[in-house]
Amino acid sequence: MTGKIHSFQSLGTVDGPGVRAVVFMQGCPLRCACCHNPDTWDFSAGEEIGAQELFSKISRLRSYFGKSGGVTVSGGEPLMQSEFLTELFSLCASAGIGTALDTSGCIYNESVERLLDLTDIVLLDYKYTDTADYEKYVGMKRERVDLFLERLQLLQKRVWLRQVIIPTVNDGETSVRRLCEIAKKYSCVEKIELLPFRKLCLEKYDAAGIEFGFRNLPEASAELMARLERIKNDIME
Numbered sequence: 309m310t311g312k313i314h315s316f317q318s319l320g321t322v323d324g325p326g327v328r329a330v331v332f333m334q335g336c337p338l339r340c341a342c343c344h345n346p347d348t349w350d351f352s353a354g355e356e357i358g359a360q361e362l363f364s365k366i367s368r369l370r371s372y373f374g375k376s377g378g379v380t381v382s383g384g385e386p387l388m389q390s391e392f393l394t395e396l397f398s399l400c401a402s403a404g405i406g407t408a409l410d411t412s413g414c415i416y417n418e419s420v421e422r423l424l425d426l427t428d429i430v431l432l433d434y435k436y437t438d439t440a441d442y443e444k445y446v447g448m449k450r451e452r453v454d455l456f457l458e459r460l461q462l463l464q465k466r467v468w469l470r471q472v473i474i475p476t477v478n479d480g481e482t483s484v485r486r487l488c489e490i491a492k493k494y495s496c497v498e499k500i501e502l503l504p505f506r507k508l509c510l511e512k513y514d515a516a517g518i519e520f521g522f523r524n525l526p527e528a529s530a531e532l533m534a535r536l537e538r539i540k541n542d543i544m545e
């Protein structure tokens with residue numbers, strides 16, 4: 309089976325545990341205001357590749373993965389191509405290569421469940437804890453990501469919750485506290501990652517002629533991230 313990828317990053321250390329190959333999938337049904345990869349949205353773009361060929365690219369790097377690393381599929385929204393990724397992850401599982409799925413949790417069906425069966429760890433982007441913000445800036449109901457998280461709990465998946473901290477939008481102490489409360493409700497959540505909002509994507513938006521909704525917001529400072537990290541650690545300890 310073939311799938312559509314946007315790009316392949318040989319070795320990364322910020323998308324899941326250990327050293328990882330990262331595959332950015334092409335296509336996303338959402339249009340998040342904070343999106344860093346608008347060039348992954350259009351499913352008709354990207355590069356077509358077979359599951360076996362992609363697996364070969366990943367497996368060539370396996371000596372770097374060690375015990376905790378492996379492959380992470382990101383995007384775009386990987387769940388749009390769950391059948392293709394099930395084939396890929398099945399090859400990875402047979403070869404003992406760890407698998408991670410970086411997702412917004414916006415799709416859940418039987419095909420996704422089959423993919424989750426072969427997924428070692430889910431990096432779930434929990435974008436906002438405020439319900440109105442979720443709808444306003446993601447265009448999806450927050451209940452959908454909650455439902456996805458409940459499924460991950462039932463399946464006993466390892467989960468990391470991730471949230472991009474966007475100044476003036478979700479950078480308040482209350483928001484971080486709410487995220488921690490959500491994490492504490494689910495024993496499958498191993499940790500929370502707070503990620504700083506950056507605007508490196510501006511060039512991509514300009515090149516594509518797409519308006520970037522958060523263009524005028526400041527990037528998240530190191531001080532802000534350190535303060536929120538301290539609050540998070542105090543609650544989660």
Ligand code: SF4
Binds near residue numbers: 336337338344383412
């Ligand atoms: S789900 Fe990810 S790729 Fe899709 S629009 Fe949102 S941030 Fe961008």
